[in-house]
Amino acid sequence: MSDDAVNEPEYDWQGYGFATRQVHAGEIAEAGSGARIQPIAMTAGYRFDSFDDAAGRFAGEADGLIYSRQRNPSGAVAERRIASLEGGTESIVVSSGQAALTAALFALASHGERIVSTASIYSGTRVLFGRSFARMGVSVDYVWNEFDDDEWERMITPTTKAIFTETIPNPKNDIVDIAHVARIAQRHGIPLVVDNTIATPYLVRPFEHGAAVVVHSSTKFLSGHGAALSGTIVDGGTFDWAASPRSYPLLTAPSPLGGLSFVDRYGPTAYARAAREAVVNDIGPALSPFNAFLLHQGTETLSLRMEAHLTNSVAIANWLAGHPKVESVDFAGLPDSGRAALAESLYGGRTGSVFAVTVRGGQAGARRFLNRLRVFSHMTNIGDTRSMALHPATTTHASFDPALKERLGISPGLVRLSVGVEDVGDLIADLDHALAF
Ligand SMILES: Cc1ncc(COP(=O)(O)O)c(C=O)c1O
Numbered sequence: 001m002s003d004d005a006v007n008e009p010e011y012d013w014q015g016y017g018f019a020t021r022q023v024h025a026g027e028i029a030e031a032g033s034g035a036r037i038q039p040i041a042m043t044a045g046y047r048f049d050s051f052d053d054a055a056g057r058f059a060g061e062a063d064g065l066i067y068s069r070q071r072n073p074s075g076a077v078a079e080r081r082i083a084s085l086e087g088g089t090e091s092i093v094v095s096s097g098q099a100a101l102t103a104a105l106f107a108l109a110s111h112g113e114r115i116v117s118t119a120s121i122y123s124g125t126r127v128l129f130g131r132s133f134a135r136m137g138v139s140v141d142y143v144w145n146e147f148d149d150d151e152w153e154r155m156i157t158p159t160t161k162a163i164f165t166e167t168i169p170n171p172k173n174d175i176v177d178i179a180h181v182a183r184i185a186q187r188h189g190i191p192l193v194v195d196n197t198i199a200t201p202y203l204v205r206p207f208e209h210g211a212a213v214v215v216h217s218s219t220k221f222l223s224g225h226g227a228a229l230s231g232t233i234v235d236g237g238t239f240d241w242a243a244s245p246r247s248y249p250l251l252t253a254p255s256p257l258g259g260l261s262f263v264d265r266y267g268p269t270a271y272a273r274a275a276r277e278a279v280v281n282d283i284g285p286a287l288s289p290f291n292a293f294l295l296h297q298g299t300e301t302l303s304l305r306m307e308a309h310l311t312n313s314v315a316i317a318n319w320l321a322g323h324p325k326v327e328s329v330d331f332a333g334l335p336d337s338g339r340a341a342l343a344e345s346l347y348g349g350r351t352g353s354v355f356a357v358t359v360r361g362g363q364a365g366a367r368r369f370l371n372r373l374r375v376f377s378h379m380t381n382i383g384d385t386r387s388m389a390l391h392p393a394t395t396t397h398a399s400f401d402p403a404l405k406e407r408l409g410i411s412p413g414l415v416r417l418s419v420g421v422e423d424v425g426d427l428i429a430d431l432d433h434a435l436a437f
Pocket residue numbers: 096097098099122124125166170195197198216217218219229230231381382
């Protein structure tokens with residue numbers, strides 16, 4: 001190579017480290033201006049090169065975008081970046097985490113079919129399953145003790161088409177042994193769909209433990225700024241849809257255009273293609289290009305933010321556990337949590353930054369505590385840079401009947417914390433002041 005040779009910039013980030021990929025993966029060369037940051041592609045549609053090109057794109061035979069309900073260049077940066085971080089083959093970004101969950105599961109289960117889910121999941125997902133999924137004829141059965149294989153066997157029926165769980169559920173921080181659930185799913189030829197919102201691929205990559213599909217509320221840690229909603233679906237690319245004893249006709253049935261099924265045509269990206277083209281494109285929860293830009297900007301700092309979230313959380317969970325006004329702390333990384341061994345092996349004891357504290361005095365205690373906080377924001381959301389607190393029993397879980405609340409451990413004194421990246425001394429001082437009621 002001569003001395004004045006100029007290398008092309010890197011665009012294929014396979015094989016690079018996590019922190020490198022979170023900054024770069026998914027970018028493409030910006031031929032027009034050379035803008036270093038991918039310009040926001042504010043467009044609903046795309047000009048076709050010719051009559052034949054239009055038909056070719058619609059038939060899936062020619063490259064090129066069709067319409068932003070399916071795909072947009074700003075969303076594509078985030079999609080490639082998150083697929084790279086999770087170790088999947090392809091991902092799809094949509095307008096919210098709820099939209100991602102809905103599309104991910106509707107690609108698998110139809111009217112009259114069932115999903116088995118662990119019982120401790122995000123309250124909004126439980127409401128989604130119990131209301132909108134039920135109205136669409138998809139039923140959800142809950143496993144309460146996910147360590148109990150017999151309970152799984154009782155819940156899985158011939159019409160069960162997906163198993164769903166979360167890596168770090170909130171607010172109870174009752175972490176799940178993903179590899180164990182994946183083994184049960186594999187035994188039945190059922191895809192495991194994992195919500196990895198709170199752990200993020202920085203802490204755990206569910207595909208490495210046997211998951212088939214990963215979903216995110218990327219509103220949360222992947223964005224990190226709390227400025228915009230988004231959701232992401234990632235295809236692991238290894239589930240054998242055609243070999244499963246269950247049927248996945250959306251993926252395996254011949255397409256009306258050209259005859260080939262998604263599996264025949266796309267192999268390891270068949271699920272993502274089907275979810276994008278045959279679910280998201282039908283229902284329409286497209287992510288705005290501006291919000292997609294905010295998502296991939298946020299993802300650039302994921303590992304840095306996660307380190308700060310985790311260090312602060314371990315310190316705060318331990319501090320709260322020793323406070324006289326605190327009844328209990330639900331943080332799996334604490335030595336007496338009941339899940340400490342799993343917490344250690346999966347997360348080195350750092351089980352995310354969303355957990356619960358139960359203050360003495362029941363609801364009256366929680367009320368005083370929340371009203372006295374000044375640095376923690378009293379609000380519903382988790383996973384951005386600021387610390388946040390909420391009383392689930394009267395907000396997110398208010399519509400749950402008392403018996404269900406009790407079974408889920410949502411007691412009157414329980415407060416959910418999402419620990420941010422502020423100075424830990426300031427956070428502890430705020431909690432200390434709020435507990436001095
Ligand atoms: C674990 C989890 N999954 C999904 C969602 C839904 O995401 P969104 O609010 O982006 O629709 C949330 C929201 O809090 C969540 O915490």
